Amino acid sequence: MKRILYGLLFIVCSQCNTWAVEAVFTTEDLVINSKKLDETRNLVVYLPAGYSKSDAHYPVLYVTDGDIQGPHTAGTLDYLAKFDQAPQMIVVGIVTPRETRERDLTLTSADKQDPEQLANADLFLAFVEQEVIPEVKARYRTLDYQGLAGTSHGGQFAINALVKRPGLFNGVVAVSPSLYWNKSQLLTLTETALKQGSLQGRLYISIAQEEPTMTEPFANFVALTKYYPNQQLAVISQTFSNETHNTTALLGQYYGVKYLFDGWAIPETPQTLADLQAIFATRSSLLKTALIIPEDRAAGYGQWLQYLNRQDDALTMLQWNRETYPQSLNAHLLLIKAYLHFDMEDKAHQALSEAMKSIKGLSTEQKAQLESLFL
Amino acid sequence: MKRILYGLLFIVCSQCNTWAVEAVFTTEDLVINSKKLDETRNLVVYLPAGYSKSDAHYPVLYVTDGDIQGPHTAGTLDYLAKFDQAPQMIVVGIVTPRETRERDLTLTSADKQDPEQLANADLFLAFVEQEVIPEVKARYRTLDYQGLAGTSHGGQFAINALVKRPGLFNGVVAVSPSLYWNKSQLLTLTETALKQGSLQGRLYISIAQEEPTMTEPFANFVALTKYYPNQQLAVISQTFSNETHNTTALLGQYYGVKYLFDGWAIPETPQTLADLQAIFATRSSLLKTALIIPEDRAAGYGQWLQYLNRQDDALTMLQWNRETYPQSLNAHLLLIKAYLHFDMEDKAHQALSEAMKSIKGLSTEQKAQLESLFL
Known part of the structure; x- marks a missing residue:
C-alpha cells in the first residue's frame, strides 16, 4: 500500500x-x-x-x-x-x-x-x-x-x-x-x-x-x-x-x-542525489543540453528519504537543493525541518541564519514562517 | 508483393x-x-x-x-x-x-x-x-x-x-x-x-x-x-x-x-458481399445504429475480386453496389466493366440501359463515358 x-x-x-x-x-x-x-x-x-x-x-x-x-x-x-x-x-x-x-x-x-x-x-x-x-x-x-x-x-x-x-x-x-x-x-x-x-x-x-x-x-x-x-x-x-x-x-x-529516450525515466523507488544526478546527466546527454534537477523533484525525493529515515541521503539531497536554489524559501524550510526531524538542533539553527542571509527581500511573514519551525 | x-x-x-x-x-x-x-x-x-x-x-x-x-x-x-x-x-x-x-x-x-x-x-x-x-x-x-x-x-x-x-x-x-x-x-x-x-x-x-x-x-x-x-x-x-x-x-x-470494437475491422483479405455485410451488421450492432457498406468500399472489393477472377463474388458485389447506389455513375461503370471483363456482352448492354434509365440528370459527357466502354 x-x-x-x-x-x-x-x-x-x-x-x-x-x-x-x-x-x-x-x-x-x-x-x-x-x-x-x-x-x-x-x-x-x-x-x-x-x-x-x-x-x-x-x-x-x-x-x-x-x-x-x-x-x-x-x-x-x-x-x-x-x-x-x-x-x-x-x-x-x-x-x-x-x-x-x-x-x-x-x-x-x-x-x-x-x-x-x-x-x-x-x-x-x-x-x-x-x-x-x-x-x-x-x-x-x-x-x-x-x-x-x-x-x-x-x-x-x-x-x-x-x-x-x-x-x-x-x-x-x-x-x-x-x-x-x-x-x-x-x-x-x-x-x-x-x-x-x-x-x-x-x-x-x-x-x-x-x-x-x-x-x-x-x-x-x-x-x-x-x-x-x-x-x-x-x-x-x-x-x-x-x-x-x-x-x-x-x-x-x-x-x-x-x-x-531510454534512460530518461526515474525508477519508481527512492532516489538519492547521486541517482538523480546520474539520470539528469543521461537526460542532458540525450538532449544535448544541460538539464538540472528541478527544485520540486529534489524536494520530493528529499522528503521521501526523510520519511524512510535515510538520514544521510535525505540531508545530502536537501542540502544540494538549498545550495542550488538559494532564493527558494521552500528549499530552506525543508532542510531546517529535516535537521529538526533528525534532532540536529545546531545545524537547524545554522540553516535558519543561512536562510535569513540568502533569500533576498524576505518578507515579515516568511521570517515568521521560518522562525515558527522552532516553536 | x-x-x-x-x-x-x-x-x-x-x-x-x-x-x-x-x-x-x-x-x-x-x-x-x-x-x-x-x-x-x-x-x-x-x-x-x-x-x-x-x-x-x-x-x-x-x-x-x-x-x-x-x-x-x-x-x-x-x-x-x-x-x-x-x-x-x-x-x-x-x-x-x-x-x-x-x-x-x-x-x-x-x-x-x-x-x-x-x-x-x-x-x-x-x-x-x-x-x-x-x-x-x-x-x-x-x-x-x-x-x-x-x-x-x-x-x-x-x-x-x-x-x-x-x-x-x-x-x-x-x-x-x-x-x-x-x-x-x-x-x-x-x-x-x-x-x-x-x-x-x-x-x-x-x-x-x-x-x-x-x-x-x-x-x-x-x-x-x-x-x-x-x-x-x-x-x-x-x-x-x-x-x-x-x-x-x-x-x-x-x-x-x-x-x-472487436469485430469492427475488415480482415486484409478479399471480402465477399456476404463477408462485408456480416462485418457491417457487427458494426451496426456495436454502434446501435444502421451502417451500410460505403460505395467506395464495395467498389474497391468488387474490383479486387474481379482482378482475382472470382466472377460470381465480383458480380454479386458490384450488382449490390449498383442497386444500393443507383445514382452513382461509378457504380454503373464498374458493373458494366466487370460484365465486359467476364465476356458477358448481353449483361453489359442491359447494365448500360439500366444506367441510362437510373441516373437522374445524366450529362452528355457521362453518357459518352458509358458508351465508350463498348468501343
Missing part, C-alpha cells in the same frame, strides 16, 4: 503543472514554398501542452505522413512526458500526400547519386534538412535534439536519412520500413555505412506480422547491425506479432520513442 | 478523406456549472478529424482525468479510425483535478447508499449521467453509443459505473483500477450484480507490473467474471508486465478501445 500511495503522490507531483488550463497539445499548420522541390508543401506542427505559456526550448520529432501519423505520435509523446518517461517535444508532421508519397519517401535509383541531381528520398531529405528544419528552428523554441520517425515508405525514408546524413537526427524510428525497395538497395548502402562506422545516434526498427517481402530484408537489416556493431550507433528491433503492416504504427511509435 | 500492394492500396482508399486539410482532431473546452456537485467543472472535448466539415453523428467515449488521459486517447482513436480498426469518436475528457480527484472517483462508503444522498463516485456518476451526457448530446452530433474509460481511481470509477448503472455505457475500459479501495468493496458489489445477471456491454480491464494490493483484487475480479458468466457482459483482461501503474494507460487504452 505504501508504495501505491507514493506512486500516486509522485504522479500528482510530476503533473502539477499539467492540471492548468492549457493541458492539451495544440496544432498549427505550416506551409513551405519549397525551392528544393519547386512546390508548396504542408506541415502540421503539434506544440506540446503549455508551450505558449512557457519560454522553454523543446526537442523536435519530425514525422512523415504527418497528418496520419502525427496525432497519435503527439498524443503518445504528451502521455510519455506527463509521466516523465520522455521529454515534452514539438512534433513536426511532414505531410506526404498520396500524389507524391512514393516519390518523396522511396529511394533514389542507383543512377541518381549525383549530389547536384538529387531525386526522390534524397531530394526530399535535402528539403527537410535545408528548408523544413531551418523554418522550424526559426519559428519555434527548439533544442538541438531532433528525431525522425516514419512508417512503411516513411520508415524507408528514415533509414535512408540515417545512412545518407548520419548525425542529422539523434534518434530514428523506422516502423515496418519497406526495405525491399529497389532490390533491397538500402541494405547495401547500410552495410557500406556500417563498415565505415559512420552511423550514429539511436535507431529503433520494428516489423509486424507481414509478408516475407517485408520481413526478410528487415531480418537482414537487423543482422547487419549486429554483424558490424558500431560504437556510435545503438540499435534495437522489435516484432509485433499481433499487428499488421497497416495497424502497427501506434505501438511502433510508442516503443520507438521510449527507446530514443 | 501482391498483398503488400493491396495493403497500400487499401490504406490509400480508406484514408482518402483524411488527406484533406482538416486531418487532425481539434479540442474544445467545455464548462459545466453543475447543480449536482454545486461547483463548476471543466471538460475537454476532442472532436474527430473532419468533424466540422461533416454532418455525421459519432459515438462518444468519456474519459476521466480528461486532460491527462485525453490527448493520447484521442490520438489513439484517430489512428484506429484512420486504419478502420474502430469508428471515429468524440472523446470527452472529464477533468478530475487533484483537489477533488479522490472524492470524485472513489467509491461511496457503505453507509451512503441512500439514492437521495449520493456521495463520491456515485454522486459523480450522477453528474456524468444527468449533466455531462445531456450537455454533450445537446452540443455535438452524437450517436447513442457511449463508452467510459478510466485509469487507476478512474478505473475504479468506470467499474462502479458498470455495476451501478448497467447499460448506461456500452463499453467500459478500466486500466489498473484501484479495486483494493474500501476493503475491496467493489468486488462484493460486482459479485452481487453478476449473480443477478444485471451487467451488460463490453468490459476491458488491465493491470501492469504492480503491488499485490493492486494485483490481488484484480485477479479476484477477473475470477468473479469467469465464475458468474453473463450472457450480456463480455469481459477481457490483460496484464502488461513491462509497464508500471504510472505508465500503463496508453497501452491499456489502445487495447481497451480495440476490444470495445
